Amino acid sequence: MGETSTESAPQGVLPGALRLGGAVLAEKMLRRKDLAIPMKKNEVTAQWLTGVLAAGHPGAEVESFEIVDVDSGTTSRWRVTVGYNEAGRAAHLPEHLFGKTTRTFTQRLTQYLAHALPGEPGFFQHLRPQLNIEAPQGYFGAADTRTGRSLTLLEDISATKRAQFCTPLQPITRPQIEDLLANMAVWHGHYWESPELKARGWLKTPSDHFRNFDRLLGMRKRATVGLRRAPEIVPETLPPVQGDLYDACAKALLLAEQGAQTLLHGDPHIGNAYVCDDGRMGFTDWQLVLRGSWAFDVTYTITSGLEVEDRRAWERDLIAFYIDRLHAAGGPALPFEDAWLAYRQQCLYPYFAWMITIGRSALMPEFQPADVCRAIVHRTSNAIMDLDALRAVGG
Numbered sequence: 428m429g430e431t432s433t434e435s436a437p438q439g440v441l442p443g444a445l446r447l448g449g450a451v452l453a454e455k456m457l458r459r460k461d462l463a464i465p466m467k468k469n470e471v472t473a474q475w476l477t478g479v480l481a482a483g484h485p486g487a488e489v490e491s492f493e494i495v496d497v498d499s500g501t502t503s504r505w506r507v508t509v510g511y512n513e514a515g516r517a518a519h520l521p522e523h524l525f526g527k528t529t530r531t532f533t534q535r536l537t538q539y540l541a542h543a544l545p546g547e548p549g550f551f552q553h554l555r556p557q558l559n560i561e562a563p564q565g566y567f568g569a570a571d572t573r574t575g576r577s578l579t580l581l582e583d584i585s586a587t588k589r590a591q592f593c594t595p596l597q598p599i600t601r602p603q604i605e606d607l608l609a610n611m612a613v614w615h616g617h618y619w620e621s622p623e624l625k626a627r628g629w630l631k632t633p634s635d636h637f638r639n640f641d642r643l644l645g646m647r648k649r650a651t652v653g654l655r656r657a658p659e660i661v662p663e664t665l666p667p668v669q670g671d672l673y674d675a676c677a678k679a680l681l682l683a684e685q686g687a688q689t690l691l692h693g694d695p696h697i698g699n700a701y702v703c704d705d706g707r708m709g710f711t712d713w714q715l716v717l718r719g720s721w722a723f724d725v726t727y728t729i730t731s732g733l734e735v736e737d738r739r740a741w742e743r744d745l746i747a748f749y750i751d752r753l754h755a756a757g758g759p760a761l762p763f764e765d766a767w768l769a770y771r772q773q774c775l776y777p778y779f780a781w782m783i784t785i786g787r788s789a790l791m792p793e794f795q796p797a798d799v800c801r802a803i804v805h806r807t808s809n810a811i812m813d814l815d816a817l818r819a820v821g822g
Contacts, residue, residue, distance in 0.1 A: 464569045464576045466528040468494045468505065476509060479567045479580065480520050487515035494526075501537060501714075501794070503530040506583055521566060523586035527714075528578045535575025541639050544570045545629035546693075547579045547714040553627060554690060554716075560613050561709030584711065589704035592711075593697045595802035598734050601741055606708040607700055607728055608749045611692070615721045616756025618690035624718040632684035633719045636693065637677065637776065644791065647673050650779050653786025653804070660801050661808035668817060675820040676775035682820070683720040683773060687759070691717040691724050696777065697732035698799060721758075722769035725749055727777045729770075730810040731803050738806070739813060746770055771819035778807035 465471045473489045481487035491510035498504055505526040511518075527547065529535045538544045551565025563582040570577035584590040593599060624630055631639070640646055647670075654661065654669055665672070692699075693715035701709055717723070729738060729745055746766050754760045784800040787793070794800075810816075 464571060464578050466503070466530045466576055466578060468496075471507075480509065481511075481515055481518075484514065484518040484520065486512075487518050487520060488512045489515065497525075502527040502534055504528075506586075507580070521564070521582060523583040524566065525563070525581045525583040525585075526578060527581070529575055532575075535577075538577065539572065539575045540643055542629075542631060542635075543714055544572050544575065544577050546716045547712075548577055549627060549629050550713040550716045551579055551581065554618070554623075555713075558614050558617055561610050561703065561707050562713070563709075563711055581711075584701065584703070584709075590701040590709070593700040593702065593732070595697050595731065595799055595806065598737065599697070599732060601737070603702070603708050604729065604732055604741070604745065605748055607695075607710070607732070608725065608745060609752045610709060611695070611724055611728065612749055612752035612758070613756045614692075615689045615724070616753050616758035619758045620687050620689070624688055624690060630690075630716060630718040632680075632688075633691070633693075633717055633723050633776070634677070634680040634684050636715065636717055637680045640780075644783060646779060646783050649783035649786040649788065649791075651786065652788075653782040653784070655786070657785050657801060657804070660805045662812045664812055665808055671817060672775060672811060673779065675817050676779055679772045679775050679816075679820050680723075682769075683723045684718075686720065688718045689721055689758070691719055691721075693717040693724075695724050695728045696781075696803060697728070698795065698803075700728070700732065720769060720773070721749075721753065722766070722773040723776070726770050726773035730774050730777050730807045731781075733806065735806055735809045735813075738810060742770075743767070768819060771814040771816055774807065774810045774814050774816050775820070778804065778811055781807060 465475060471492070471494060473492060476489040476492055477487070480489065488511065489509055490512050493508045495506045496503070497506055505528075507524040507526055509520075509522050509524065511520055511522075529538055529544070548568030548570045550568070552568035555562065555565045563584050565579065565581055567578065567580040618624060650669065650673065654666055658666060692710055692713060694712060695710055699710055699712040701711060703709065725746070729742060733741065747763060750761045750763065750766055781800055781803045784794050785797070785804060
């Protein structure tokens with residue numbers, strides 16, 4: 428599956444940029460590319476794909492392949508169609524792949540400074556194989572935090588499962604949100620207080636993640652700008668207390684790393700969920716995997732995924748549903764009132780994570796379309812006020 432370097436990036440933005448820039452410049456000048464982590468189409472060979480996809484299948488070889496660029500954002504993305512010899516076809520080796528790589532310097536720098544480079548490769552290399560969940564299969568994952576090179580090769584679920592991605596612009600049903608939470612409970616239960624969590628040095632806590640992004644983006648300022656640009660999408664009671672809410676968010680994320688920890692998706696908003704052709708619900712985009720409280724994931728999915736009125740009507744039942752599924756998956760039987768308090772506490776981060784996209788500076792990338800950002804901010808801001816998050820955190 429590849430290897431993941433976990434050398435820490437420096438804390439400062441400028442030292443980090445200089446350090447990575449020096450490594451990339453040396454790579455170009457000395458022509459010493461690590462082709463074990465190909466990032467461009469012309470760096471991928473049939474021999475390399477055979478080593479990745481056919482290991483353990485004697486005689487199987489990749490005979491042909493086609494790579495098509497899909498899009499670029501925080502990563503560059505490909506679709507790969509692979510053809511095998513008879514032995515490979517008999518072994519039913521994967522034919523439809525999806526690649527995510529840090530091809531450009533900007534992509535490398537963003538991932539590097541956010542300490543996010545090893546996350547997705549590490550998840551698919553080390554953690555995904557142990558899980559029976561609805562999520563893409565992983566075939567290769569590697570990252571080099573010295574040079575910023577990274578590549579993850581996944582199952583192309585749009586081809587294998589005819590998956591359709593969810594969006595906050597279309598409501599999901601109660602059975603669909605329950606399926607997402609049941610899926611989540613499986614990985615939470617499997618890795619509940621697992622020693623493997625701390626053995627993987629690239630698994631940050633929610634508070635670590637928040638500090639990284641605040642250092643890079645200036646989240647308080649960007650959220651203030653976002654509120655100034657779009658006050659009409661939040662409850663009228665929110666603007667006077669936004670500063671207090673931001674402070675409470677930092678406290679809540681510290682709470683999310685205390686007590687029992689489990690594996691967290693880290694970015695389980697509704698846009699990272701999908702529907703298979705058989706109706707099953709799953710999650711993709713595991714780039715920000717974390718370790719911490721179950722409530723971080725569950726709250727993010729519920730508050731970003733449901734229309735305001737649906738959340739208000741279903742959320743208590745959904746927390747009870749998740750508690751049952753977590754216990755069935757090997758986790759503890761959480762007391763409902765404790766779980767409800769944790770849910771209320773963790774509803775702050777999703778709002779700020781999305782409000783900064785509306786308040787982004789001219790230098791920040793457009794992470795998501797504006798209508799998607801506005802829809803999620805509307806949902807999550809209402810959740811904060813409905814659930815009295817400030818009081819829940821003790822602010």
